[in-house]
Amino acid sequence: MINIVLADDHELVRDGIKALLEDQKDIVVIDEASNGKEALEVLERTKPDLLIVDIRMPELNGIEVVTEVSKKHKNVKTLVLSMHDSEEYVVQAIQAGADGYLLKGASKDEFLKALTKVASGGKYFTGDVSAIIMNNFVNGNATTTPKKESVTDPFHLTKREKQILSLVLQLKNNKVIAEELQISKRTAEVHRFNLMKKLDVKNIMELSNKAKEYQLI
Amino acid sequence: MINIVLADDHELVRDGIKALLEDQKDIVVIDEASNGKEALEVLERTKPDLLIVDIRMPELNGIEVVTEVSKKHKNVKTLVLSMHDSEEYVVQAIQAGADGYLLKGASKDEFLKALTKVASGGKYFTGDVSAIIMNNFVNGNATTTPKKESVTDPFHLTKREKQILSLVLQLKNNKVIAEELQISKRTAEVHRFNLMKKLDVKNIMELSNKAKEYQLI
DNA sequence: ACAAAACTAAGTATTTTTACTTAATTTAAG
DNA sequence: CTTAAATTAAGTAAAAATACTTAGTTTTGT
Known part of the structure; x- marks a missing residue:
């Protein structure tokens, strides 16, 4: 039952x-x-x-x-x-x-x-x-x-970076991201910056497109 | 009965x-x-x-x-x-x-x-x-x-506003939007501002969610 | 236990977005 | 043809994002 x-x-x-x-x-x-x-x-x-x-x-x-x-x-x-x-x-x-x-x-x-x-x-x-x-x-x-993991993570994103990426792709701003992850806004900003650098993109649009292209989220 | x-x-x-x-x-x-x-x-x-x-x-x-x-x-x-x-x-x-x-x-x-x-x-x-x-x-x-558009367009967006909305939802920034529509960046900014006001949202995340909720694009 | 990596958060500065308004011009509706 | 609506683009200002760096702390791997 x-x-x-x-x-x-x-x-x-x-x-x-x-x-x-x-x-x-x-x-x-x-x-x-x-x-x-x-x-x-x-x-x-x-x-x-x-x-x-x-x-x-x-x-x-x-x-x-x-x-x-x-x-x-x-x-x-x-x-x-x-x-x-x-x-x-x-x-x-x-x-x-x-x-x-x-x-x-x-x-x-x-x-x-x-x-x-x-x-x-x-x-x-x-x-x-x-x-x-x-x-x-x-x-x-x-x-x-692990093999699957390396295929899906070609940029070697850290755990935190993946979390930030997910929230950024939900179009949340740094203030909201900081609140949800219980970190400082400045910390969120730096993770975000590092993320953009790793993925070699200049803005949110390129980030989103690359995430879709590589099926990051 | x-x-x-x-x-x-x-x-x-x-x-x-x-x-x-x-x-x-x-x-x-x-x-x-x-x-x-x-x-x-x-x-x-x-x-x-x-x-x-x-x-x-x-x-x-x-x-x-x-x-x-x-x-x-x-x-x-x-x-x-x-x-x-x-x-x-x-x-x-x-x-x-x-x-x-x-x-x-x-x-x-x-x-x-x-x-x-x-x-x-x-x-x-x-x-x-x-x-x-x-x-x-x-x-x-x-x-x-009553028109079909009224149900699919409950916010009475103008033709230009719909174009802007579409591009914003593709995460394009104002510079790119201006280039694509061949208008001034300031014009794109104002359309964007008016859009946010019509849809009663504060940021891109809320805009995106509302667009999906009402199936605007 | 130690070293490396990751996470954290501060600093300064530039660029972009958001906020709001005003007003001229163009387009659409009556 | 006239009026209303839409589009355009300027103004000022605050907030946020982006850019880049430095450095202390915590976590993870060896």
Whole structure:
């Protein structure tokens, strides 16, 4: 039996998911939350097998929730739902430790497939995203071989530089980057400068294009 | 008995609405459509009392569907659903002849209230719509006709602004934009500034996110 | 334990962006 | 033809990015 908690601020979406799961004998929605903070409270109480969490919610967003779950509820799988097929969102979901990512427009079949895969310990990332993301990682996840790593890291970026690169490609400015990484703005500036130098680019446009060309993120 | 047709490209949302209406004895969902064109076809066949239609759909968007329904199916009430509490969308819905407008985040109570009101010949518009209507009609914006561009261009960007937006989203700086459009750098700067103001964003990151959210480019 | 690499954050300076306004000219709509 | 809207480009000023360097501290590798 798979016990599920739903976290989404739209009641229609929660109802839709419950309706979709109604005839699944081995899957049951045991509780719901309508914001991120409530989601964590509900998790604490009910200890489900799997959390389905919308990426955008009040109080805490889905990424923040998944980050907390990864730290404090290692037995709970997380499946992130999003309206948008956004590469940034996918990257953020993976970085936060999500076990899956799905678009709200997904079919019932795909939805169930994702649920089942994730509940049984696998990963499920929707459609076109999987191929892109599996070639990339930011914090040096040990799931890939060293050979693969050297192919995907031709510029020998450090761990911190990869983090900075990811945030810069999300168009975050130095102030925001500093806040998120809890470093000084001057530190963020220097990492950014070093990054541009390593990649031999002059501006953000060239940086973005090179990142895409070499599939750095 | 109120016969309803649902038009929304997300199965989850359709399922959610059906679940919400399951225990309403006098309301029944008789058919569904997943795009605008299909919605009109289904309407032709089933002649429901009320159409619930998402504002953004493939083939024909919700505004276009409502416009057609107002012309050709005068007995069918229309309730427009939207993710965004957007003044532009509300005005367009009204101008197209919609009987109601509701956010997808509305509560079950509000949803049922809207359905009942609209089905019985009344109007139901969510939130601060009265204020919005007063603001718009007093300022003489009431006479424009609904167009496809209005849904895809809720911010009323000019031709030049769209060009600038496209180039900015390609991360080109003002010097490059000026060269490509053969205008002064100062001109590019002002267009860019006006763009940020229209979209109510503070930086490139917010601009990019909003562009994706509203599918502006 | 030690050395190398990475990270951190300060310094000064130049360039670009953002902010906001004003106003002339061109284009589009009625 | 007239008016409104859009486009153009100038002004001043603050903030941020870029450029480059130096140097102390922390982390990692041998």
